[in-house]
Amino acid sequence: MRHFTNVNDLGDLKAALDEAFEIKKDRFKYVELGRNKTLLMIFFNSSLRTRLSTQKAAMNLGMNVIVLDVNQGAWKLETERGVIMDGDKTEHLLEAIPVMGCYCDIIGVRSFAQFQNKTDDYNEVIINQFIKYSGRPVFSMEAATRHPLQSFADLITIEEYKKKARPKVVMTWAPHPRALPQAVPNSFAEWMNATDYDFVITHPEGYELDPKFVGNAKVEYDQMKALEGADFVYAKNWSGYAGDNYGRVISKDRAWTVSAAHMAVTNNAYFMHCLPVRRNMIVTDDVIESPQSIVIPEAANREISAQVVLKRILEGLE
Amino acid sequence: MRHFTNVNDLGDLKAALDEAFEIKKDRFKYVELGRNKTLLMIFFNSSLRTRLSTQKAAMNLGMNVIVLDVNQGAWKLETERGVIMDGDKTEHLLEAIPVMGCYCDIIGVRSFAQFQNKTDDYNEVIINQFIKYSGRPVFSMEAATRHPLQSFADLITIEEYKKKARPKVVMTWAPHPRALPQAVPNSFAEWMNATDYDFVITHPEGYELDPKFVGNAKVEYDQMKALEGADFVYAKNWSGYAGDNYGRVISKDRAWTVSAAHMAVTNNAYFMHCLPVRRNMIVTDDVIESPQSIVIPEAANREISAQVVLKRILEGLE
Amino acid sequence: MRHFTNVNDLGDLKAALDEAFEIKKDRFKYVELGRNKTLLMIFFNSSLRTRLSTQKAAMNLGMNVIVLDVNQGAWKLETERGVIMDGDKTEHLLEAIPVMGCYCDIIGVRSFAQFQNKTDDYNEVIINQFIKYSGRPVFSMEAATRHPLQSFADLITIEEYKKKARPKVVMTWAPHPRALPQAVPNSFAEWMNATDYDFVITHPEGYELDPKFVGNAKVEYDQMKALEGADFVYAKNWSGYAGDNYGRVISKDRAWTVSAAHMAVTNNAYFMHCLPVRRNMIVTDDVIESPQSIVIPEAANREISAQVVLKRILEGLE
Incomplete structure (x- = not known):
């Protein structure tokens, strides 16, 4: 599996469930799989369950984890080409996203619907830009239209x-x-x-x-x-x-x-x-x-679902 | 040892001191004890020494550590039953605390006296709710009445x-x-x-x-x-x-x-x-x-006291 | 190497470059070097690249990492002796810095020029105080006059x-x-x-x-x-x-x-x-x-430069 943003990415649900129950029996069975692999978790929105459960799942797999809290107000990304960036946006996503991809193996992104532009929300503009520009496998930690x-x-x-x-x-x-x-x-x-x-x-x-x-x-x-x-x-x-x-x-x-x-x-x-x-x-x-x-x-099963997803992405790394 | 909130939890002080001096001689002697165990540190108040020394102590024991900063203003927990939660409190402690317990093995809590209700402060309402509802061993990183x-x-x-x-x-x-x-x-x-x-x-x-x-x-x-x-x-x-x-x-x-x-x-x-x-x-x-x-x-001995406490709680995990 | 604040600390550049290219070929070659060693990263200013790349470099070397974000407004350090500290500064650097040194093996500091006192900026007052008082090797994650x-x-x-x-x-x-x-x-x-x-x-x-x-x-x-x-x-x-x-x-x-x-x-x-x-x-x-x-x-080479620096400081630890 490369990216995970919706049910189709998981393929056969029966097989995924079997994997979930196997992991639930022994969470540390694959603790060697993530050795020297780094998960970068990027939060554009606040989080309790997702933050803790995904971090725990990654550590169960032996991964290193870096958490980046993007303060919604403080860190504004420019998204349009051609803009003269003389305002409050200090970086363009076309640089920020590939840079974040440099320092990790897998990226998790949380970015809620902003209710400002329905088309942008339903086209999943933010997470799709991470998929397009980061050069890394990307999974949703709740995007605009799906969780x-x-x-x-x-x-x-x-x-x-x-x-x-x-x-x-x-x-x-x-x-x-x-x-x-x-x-x-x-x-x-x-x-x-x-x-x-x-x-x-x-x-x-x-x-x-x-x-x-x-x-x-x-x-x-x-x-x-x-x-x-x-x-x-x-x-x-x-x-x-x-x-x-x-x-x-x-x-x-x-x-x-x-x-x-x-x-x-x-x-x-x-x-x-x-x-x-x-x-x-x-x-x-x-x-x-x-x-x-x-x-x-x-809520406790959030650790298990995250771990299946991370395990599959790790297995898919070249 | 299950919980640690006061001197009595430690039992014989002479034995605890001997353990402290043993650890101080070789901080990494028990680095295997915490393997695949996760410490969740929850801060309702800011911290420098406690944050660093407890994290260091947990890593000396080979634990994984997750730090959760609960912004005092932003994350308000409802504590009363029967309240219609249509205000600024987004979660009830009866859900939040057991959920936090799902993703870790041991919980450290910092929660100062609020000076709003002396009885609540001196009854240690917050840390006692973690003990009651989290399902995990809990230790004080400074509570309302003790440190x-x-x-x-x-x-x-x-x-x-x-x-x-x-x-x-x-x-x-x-x-x-x-x-x-x-x-x-x-x-x-x-x-x-x-x-x-x-x-x-x-x-x-x-x-x-x-x-x-x-x-x-x-x-x-x-x-x-x-x-x-x-x-x-x-x-x-x-x-x-x-x-x-x-x-x-x-x-x-x-x-x-x-x-x-x-x-x-x-x-x-x-x-x-x-x-x-x-x-x-x-x-x-x-x-x-x-x-x-x-x-x-x-201040340097804060690492040692935290490590004795974590070691004993780890030893008490089933 | 003990401290790293400028080009001279690195010595022969040809040798440093050779080391960089060696690490780039196999980032995990020295993953045992940092075992049970803790890096404390202290940010007085915000950071994306430096935060991620330095953390990644430390993890490549098997180190434990603690990140401390010093909110510029909230955590004011007193720097003058003799001051009666009855204002908004809660701690003196003469205590804060050696305390931070207690809980780690290496300290990285980011502290920008403040443009309030050119002499202080160009004398690198902040990072030099860390060097003087922390008791640990210190490296610059961008100081007042150099990066x-x-x-x-x-x-x-x-x-x-x-x-x-x-x-x-x-x-x-x-x-x-x-x-x-x-x-x-x-x-x-x-x-x-x-x-x-x-x-x-x-x-x-x-x-x-x-x-x-x-x-x-x-x-x-x-x-x-x-x-x-x-x-x-x-x-x-x-x-x-x-x-x-x-x-x-x-x-x-x-x-x-x-x-x-x-x-x-x-x-x-x-x-x-x-x-x-x-x-x-x-x-x-x-x-x-x-x-x-x-x-x-x-930007990707930031991971490599940080790793060479951390590797050399680790090798220099007694």
């Missing part, structure tokens, strides 16, 4: 907890005070579509996701109806995607907050969320603290 | 420099422009009470420490009288503890600044301070630069 | 690309919106003077560098004339050095921006710059993107 390390961890978690071959998985929108990117729900939908699960998406009208990601999922506007018989409830907020609603908060309706009443109509479903989660906005205290809440094991 | 890695290093230093079996050790308050926590003096008193030294505390009236920490120490309000015949002078500022004075600066009286005149009444005492030190507030230039000043060897 | 790791990388690059034994190397001033230190041009001049290259410096009147660094270089105020027949064009902005112009921007004349017209009079010269570079201020897009631009290989 594949999260989705892979979600898949691993569902495989660990599922009680039937083809569980019903319901991704439900839930309210949040701020406008969040669509990367997590897009990506989760993309990965669920790559399985044979019964996958349903529910959200208020106006919160339709990009059809490219919705794929064959059933979209149901009645949240309670969607949750009926669910084996897994995957809650997440996102801001509007379609038309003028792009990047906007359309609803803060707390009737959508996942509560015991919602869980009661499910098939004793497990509750999942990528974290961080706003309690009593996304989900009530009692649901997230219930035995059916698997948010912590889900 | 045990500093006190252990202080003890090692006194043992190295003392010229009699039972030296006279005087902890003296000294002025400072800002309100500082009581963690260092509390902790130093706690550790001195665990030895058979002749231990005296001196401070202006109003600066009485929590009796739990003062223990059997002699409290003497006359600084010069307290210093008479001292073998070690341990200077430190702290803010008020008792009643309405909690967290307040009551005096900036520079007559308490440790000077040559103060040192003249001692038994040619060694001068100690945990650093950073405000010169000519806490101590005069000539005293801290004199041959009797052992503040640098004292 | 020797950059100059050494520049020399390696010229040696790799030169087509004749004694190439003509022209360092040309170019415009920039802000006042930049003279460290890079000073240092480059110092290193070029240590070779037998034909070395020319060109800049507008008023931009004369310290004669100590200019040395035997030919200074030519007519940029086009200077560039005639050049084999290497080394562009760089700097602020005024002489008299009242110290630290000031005297000209932003974009006629000095290196363009295709400038390159046309050279001997098909290679274009070099230490980066980050302001496009269309220092150099036009077409020149920096041309096949003759070697700014990326030049």
Whole structure:
């Protein structure tokens, strides 16, 4: 594997899952694989889980790790050719990116949607420039439209907890005070579509996701109806995607907050969320603290998904 | 040893000191002990000595280290159940702490007293939540009421420099422009009470420490009288503890600044301070630069105290 | 080698270059040399290339690395004796520096000219205090008046690309919106003077560098004339050095921006710059993107120059 930005990069999911479970049994089995190899983790946005889990995964593989926090305000990259750089941008990406590639073997990039230009966001301008100009394998630590390390961890978690071959998985929108990117729900939908699960998406009208990601999922506007018989409830907020609603908060309706009443109509479903989660906005205290809440094991699997990805990229280095 | 937050966690001090001196002779003797083990250092407050010395100690033991700086302003954790999280706090500690525990083997936490709620500070709410929810061994890198890695290093230093079996050790308050926590003096008193030294505390009236920490120490309000015949002078500022004075600066009286005149009444005492030190507030230039000043060897012993603690926690991992 | 702050510390340049090319062939040949040795990198100023390349070089040698970012505003060191430290400076350098030396084997320091006191800048007050008080070998990661790791990388690059034994190397001033230190041009001049290259410096009147660094270089105020027949064009902005112009921007004349017209009079010269570079201020897009631009290989050699320096300091440790 060279780059990792979406589900297709991983190839056969069954093989990837087998690899994940093998690594989970012995995290240090491949500790020699990364010897004298350096991972550079570049954060344009803040991070807790991704920062820690990816660093841990790299160290499990014996890699050296360099973390570079790009302060959003302080370090502005010029992206246009022809500009006279006499303002506040001190470096052009056409120099900065290949330079970063000089000092490492693999690059991880976190760069969220900026909600300033939908086309740029959905064309993944930032991470694609790293792929084009760095000369190194690049993987997403959450890009503008996808968060594949999260989705892979979600898949691993569902495989660990599922009680039937083809569980019903319901991704439900839930309210949040701020406008969040669509990367997590897009990506989760993309990965669920790559399985044979019964996958349903529910959200208020106006919160339709990009059809490219919705794929064959059933979209149901009645949240309670969607949750009926669910084996897994995957809650997440996102801001509007379609038309003028792009990047906007359309609803803060707390009737959508996942509560015991919602869980009661499910098939004793497990509750999942990528974290961080706003309690009593996304989900009530009692649901997230219930035995059916698997948010912590889900987070723990972030180390495993990152390690499979890094292992495969390491194996692909010439 | 599972957790390390106070002197009692270390057990027999003689054995701990022997271990410290053994490690100081060969810091890399146990470099295999920490192989494939990860230390997560979490800083809610800034740090120089603790950051560097603990990281160095962990690397001496062959550990991997991840440092997480929690910007006090930016990363606000919700601590109450039942709150609708629609404000500026993006994550609840009930998720954040177990998640951090997922990606490491041992957690070090620095979290100072906040002077907003004395009961919360003296109940050590933050570090105790890490102990309760992280699922990992936790050690203090200075908590609200104690700084045990500093006190252990202080003890090692006194043992190295003392010229009699039972030296006279005087902890003296000294002025400072800002309100500082009581963690260092509390902790130093706690550790001195665990030895058979002749231990005296001196401070202006109003600066009485929590009796739990003062223990059997002699409290003497006359600084010069307290210093008479001292073998070690341990200077430190702290803010008020008792009643309405909690967290307040009551005096900036520079007559308490440790000077040559103060040192003249001692038994040619060694001068100690945990650093950073405000010169000519806490101590005069000539005293801290004199041959009797052992503040640098004292700081150097922070690596040793941290390494004993990490070694013991590593040995206690299942 | 004990310290590294200028070209003389490296001794015979031919031997140093041979060592650089040996390391470039196998970066991990000396991976055992740094075992259980710790590099402390201290940044008083921000850094991309130096941060990454020096960290990578240290890891190539098997060292442990601790990075300490000293926020310029937050962490103020008192430098004067006798001051009553009741203001915003929390620690005196006479304590801070030896303490930092306690927890490492080698110290790298980045500390730019502050343009507040020319004598202090040109006496290299900050890095010299580290040399005097840390008790450790110290190397410059760009100090007030020199950037020797950059100059050494520049020399390696010229040696790799030169087509004749004694190439003509022209360092040309170019415009920039802000006042930049003279460290890079000073240092480059110092290193070029240590070779037998034909070395020319060109800049507008008023931009004369310290004669100590200019040395035997030919200074030519007519940029086009200077560039005639050049084999290497080394562009760089700097602020005024002489008299009242110290630290000031005297000209932003974009006629000095290196363009295709400038390159046309050279001997098909290679274009070099230490980066980050302001496009269309220092150099036009077409020149920096041309096949003759070697700014990326030049940046890549920063890893090599740092590794030679660290290797030699490691070999010199008792």
